[in-house]
Amino acid sequence: MRSLSLLHQSCIFVFLLILAAPLPSGATSLPRAASSQSHSSRSLFKRLLDVPFSWASRRSRTSLNGWLDTHPKLLESFQRYDDQVVIRFNVSTNAHEAALRKAIDQMLLDVWDFTDNYTDIRIETRRIRPLMGILPHTLQDNHYILIPDLARAVAATYPSRAPAREIVQPHSNNRGITPTNDIPLPERQGVNDIFFNDYQPLSVIHTWMKLLDSMFRGRGLVRMISIGQSAEGRDIPALRVGVPTDSAGTGRPGERKNTILITGGIHAREWISPTTVNYVAWSFIRSIDEDPMIAKILRNFDIVFIPVLNPDGYEYTWEVDRLWRKSRQRTKMAYCPGFDLDHAFSYQWDATQHQTEPCSESYGGDQPFQAVEAAELAEWARNETEHGVKFVGYLDLHSYSQQVLYPYAYSCAARPPNMENLQEVAMNLAKHMRLSNGEIYTTTSACEGAVANDVSADNIRVEASGGSAIDYIFHEFGARYSYQIKLRDTGSYGFLLPSEYIIPTGEELYQAMKYFGDYLLGNNGHESFSIPTVIEDQSEQIDIAADEEADVTELRRRRRKRGV
Template identity: 70%
Template sequence: MASISLLRQSRSCIAIFFLLFLTTLFSLAAATSLPRLAPPRDGGSSFLRRLLHLPSTWATRRSQKNLNGWVQDHPALLENLRRYEDEVVIRFNVSTTEHEAALRKAIDQMLLDVWDFTANYTDIRLGRRRIRPLMAILPPTLQHNHSVLIPDLSRLAAATYPSNVPTDLAIQAILPGRAITQPHGTTLPKRQGVDDVFFHDYQPLSVITTWMRLLDSMFRGRGLVRMFSIGKSYEGRDILALRVGMPPNNAAAADQPYRRRDTILVTGGLHAREWISTSTVNYVAWSFIRSIDQDPMINKILEHFDIVFIPVLNPDGYEYTWNVDRLWRKSRQRTKMQYCPGFDLDHAFGYRWDSVEHQDEPCSESYSGDKPFQAVEAARLAEWAKNETDHGVNFVGYLDLHSYSQQVLFPYAYSCGVQPPNLENLQEVAMNLAKHMRLSNGEVYTVASACEGAVTQAPDVRKTRTEAGGGSAIDYMYHDFHARHSYQIKLRDTGSYGFLLPSDEIIPTGEEVFQAMKYFGDYLLGNNGHESSLNVPPQDQADQEQMTFDDEEGVPELRRRRRKRCLQCT
């Protein structure tokens, strides 16, 4: 048995290395939409030969990206980046119902782009020339209660696109035996290895698709990974997913009928410009796959649950952000107004969809249509989930990744006046998700109900919201498919970069969510996260104990008395 296990591990290592070798080749040259390498001087060299003779002095710093490649090859994108030179992101401190109502009115009137909102602040993107008209319609207390978060939007947007040349680190990963001279002053990431190469930059849709196909082809033989499409987007693109799980008795199951079982669903990319959500879904999927045969906790989770990863639920919008407009948020579906396409997918689902509270202006960033499931991509997810449950799948958990603000949100999003029946369990798990993310890299994630972010006028009065709350994905999965642990996680950061998080944040963000998901899987197994917590690298033992027993994450009673899990409650 030991020799068989060793053989399997050896095969896994070889498969993983070969997978990343192919992935990097695709990432650097194969995808037609990727930046092109400079023509070889000899005119007839193969791509591989050119790789072998790449200069060893290229810097790996992300701040030294050459924008003459990708950006210059996309004129519409370049034009929009120039337009962003005149735009900023402003944060308004909001603490009263009057402030929120005034800001909401201004947002609707001027069709402003809301970047983020919480119970304490609202971030808005707008052109410099529109700042004075905005201030003119706001109360004086708000006029003097704001700050500029991002003064140079164009530079940050351009910096998120990958360089048009491969980095030394990528070449070192492809050819580990080849000596590479590290540029002076360059700081390498803490974790180096072939498994991280794909995540050194954000990747366009064509490369993500190739990468998912490679995972499917490399690991399907053991029954570990299956790639499939949940349906077509409005523009006809496949909405691809990876199902990761271990077959019964660890037997090869490529030719066996799929046995449906309890499933955890993880989605990203509902909003096109939130690239970190897509990269994080991919990173967590890869982390689970590469940990098989190495981490007993991962094996135990995947023996009992399937995890379905959908990294790009909005492929049309995501593609648009790479070719035309980096800050595009919605889908690309036509609306009743010809020049204002797109739906806000996060509020296009059926549960408590309320057209009165929804923004009914198609040109608004939060427009969700005239009826539930009018957005094609939301309808495809709902149809797929319904088909799964009709054939025996039980959704036990749902994680919907977004950015930004570093929050873990739980249902309900549509109203703070109604509480879910397993509220205490939702809060407890949310706090532990936040704790495990913090233990990973020290980043603080706050916990709140998804309905928050607007100030209540009175207990019996409907909230004046900065953004519509009904029809959200986490409410829909929680109520209609009984995913009793449904969460929206807003990833890094807290406003310095917003949706334009630098690419060197991809790996640490992914690690945070991976550690949180290990706890989540262990909790669903009935261990309350005790086993997975042993694998989280704390800063030190005293820090671990303090984070376990202090009250800073709120609701200390939930830490003192464990309640029975409520997966079956209604």
């Protein structure tokens, strides 16, 4: 196989920028001589660079004012966010979680995140006093403002000339939030990183996927497919990446390979999710000729990357409301559209446990698969299995909180039959992400919350249970290793992670995926292990690895004792 050269990479990014937007004034087309001299890579490269590259770079870093000029509806949402903050409540008891759940349902509050230690809520400042009035005194005295200027933080996530860190500084009080000054920033490497220097709107993401398909379909390495359409009629594209099993390498034979599925963008406002799916896809494609482990994984598995499962909602975050979470499908209340896709699947869907208020951020519908996008994914996956595909792994990317969550999400009382294996792989996924950049990812069951270990308290969790994607793919299609991974950060920015963290976050997931593929090959991930270059304190690195290896060893010991 021919190596993926810098020229090849450069062509992709330059074409991406050209096709994704109109040409600047004075530039009507590509140089006409380019096509006639395509046999000369040096000549082609020179002609591609004749396109004003400084303009192309500026396009991906356009001023915020320029963006607002063409998207006036965003101004309305910014004005609304002027009166909003994000509050973190320290939650440690069943009574705390029950009180918060009642207040959230009563006031239709937007839950940003919840773990076994805290719950983050977005709220208007004028509603803070009424909220405190219905909470117990212990919670009133056990909270703090996480993001004090929400409008400013929202504005900073759109493409801008100034780095996001210069535009907005997070509230930091050393209460378990990752200090952002300690996070290493990626080095800019010119054209090679243009796509990942910023978050990209839906049209650019689709153009990017089409270019990868056109560049690598000839080798049989990449194929762009569609898993269906959204409620508003948008396509839901995916990239199927894998080495053809026929010797000629010109196409795929009738027999399908085992498949790993990766989805992003279930929740529209979690922009780091789609871009990370794209980053991992690109990293696997460009590394196949350089990394024997990647080549081995792609010879044995197909990986299907679905960057944006919720295209309607994602588009809405770029055009109207940056913090929109759900889909945009009409509900029984015309003024409250949208379904929470992660509460819309059928496995253990329980009407008595589901949110019934369409205006709620966690409303998944009045019956399973009422959300079009969830139904399309399920139908596509079922069709794949009927044609010989076996799903062996599933990763559903979200933000934030830096967690690796395993089934079941619907109840802590139920235990998957391969619980020990799920825990072992989860810890190793977290370990490889940690060794990439030093960021800590924790692991736990997806039935998370303050009462995660109390099987009698499922009814008072902060969010309704049942209907999750990881439970459905795990149970219905036999993907024995199914995980929801919540990416960066731990609260300093929440859903508004600045663009300079795109590449470090992508690298973390890429390293985790290398381990995951190696493990599924039966190697327990040993071949995928590599010494990271970011952590300078090697003794600290060894201690981290040793501690986590001890945890894995203990899991294996317990499993042998049980005769598993």
